[in-house]
Amino acid sequence: xxxxxxxxxxxxxxxxxxxxxxxxxxxSAEIERNFVSLIERGVNQPSIRVIFKLAHALGISASQMLLxxxxxxxxxxxxx
Amino acid sequence: xxxxxxxxxxxxxxxxxxxxxxxxxxxSAEIERNFVSLIERGVNQPSIRVIFKLAHALGISASQMLLxxxxxxxxxxxxx
Numbered sequence: 181x182x183x184x185x186x187x188x189x190x191x192x193x194x195x196x197x198x199x200x201x202x203x204x205x206x207x208s209a210e211i212e213r214n215f216v217s218l219i220e221r222g223v224n225q226p227s228i229r230v231i232f233k234l235a236h237a238l239g240i241s242a243s244q245m246l247l248x249x250x251x252x253x254x255x256x257x258x259x260x
Numbered sequence: 261x262x263x264x265x266x267x268x269x270x271x272x273x274x275x276x277x278x279x280x281x282x283x284x285x286x287x288s289a290e291i292e293r294n295f296v297s298l299i300e301r302g303v304n305q306p307s308i309r310v311i312f313k314l315a316h317a318l319g320i321s322a323s324q325m326l327l328x329x330x331x332x333x334x335x336x337x338x339x340x
Contacts, residue, residue, distance in 0.1 A: 183312040183322070227305035228329075232263040242263070243326035249308075250323055 181256035183249060185222035187231075190248045192220045194238045209237035261336035263329060265302035267311075270328045272300045274318045289317035 195205050195216075202220070206213040211230060218224035219234075226234065228242075235242040275285050275296075282300070286293040291310060298304035299314075306314065308322075315322040 183308045187308050225307035225309050227307055228263045228267050228311060229305050231308060231326075241326075241330060243323045243330055246311075246321075246323035246326050250321060 181253045182222065183253065184219075184225040186249045186252040186256065187226065187245075188220045188222040190245065190252055191216075191234060194240070194245070194248075195220075198238055205234070205237055209233040261333045262302065263333065264299075264305040266329045266332040266336065267306065267325075268300045268302040270325065270332055271296075271314060274320070274325070274328075275300075278318055285314070285317055289313040 195202070198205075200208070202216040203213045206216045209216075209230075211233060215224060215230075219226050219230075231245065232242045235245045238245070275282070278285075280288070282296040283293045286296045289296075289310075291313060295304060295310075299306050299310075311325065312322045315325045318325070
């Protein structure tokens with residue numbers, strides 16, 4: 181699984197757990213709402229700056245977020 | 261400290277510890293050599309895909325690499 185695709189799935193999961201709309205998350209992270217949608221669908225690869233903004237807005241660290249991404253990628257391998 | 265700047269400093273440190281030139285790291289990570297230079301100088305913000313490629317080439321996980329970036333950013337705050 182591509183890291184960008186895994187990141188998008190993790191992002192969507194964390195956003196929903198937090199009870200936030202894409203618009204609310206975008207506002208909090210100071211990025212475009214459309215960008216949240218593109219990242220969640222794995223279309224757009226977030227930069228390190230955007231990763232930190234999103235993690236901060238979700239109340240976790242960027243490294244914790246990437247740990248979830250790595251676990252997601254491993255899950256993807258296991259289910260292949 | 262901007263996450264991109266901190267990432268560049270961490271990347272340079274890890275690359276030197278590994279005894280690799282920018283060209284060798286670029287080859288191993290399958291990215292342009294010039295791109296390694298731009299990232300190390302904090303000019304270019306790496307995408308999540310590039311972060312994973314660089315971490316893999318350096319033999320650490322992407323989440324471990326971001327942990328080092330977070331520590332670097334905290335160091336930056338302390339020395340302000």
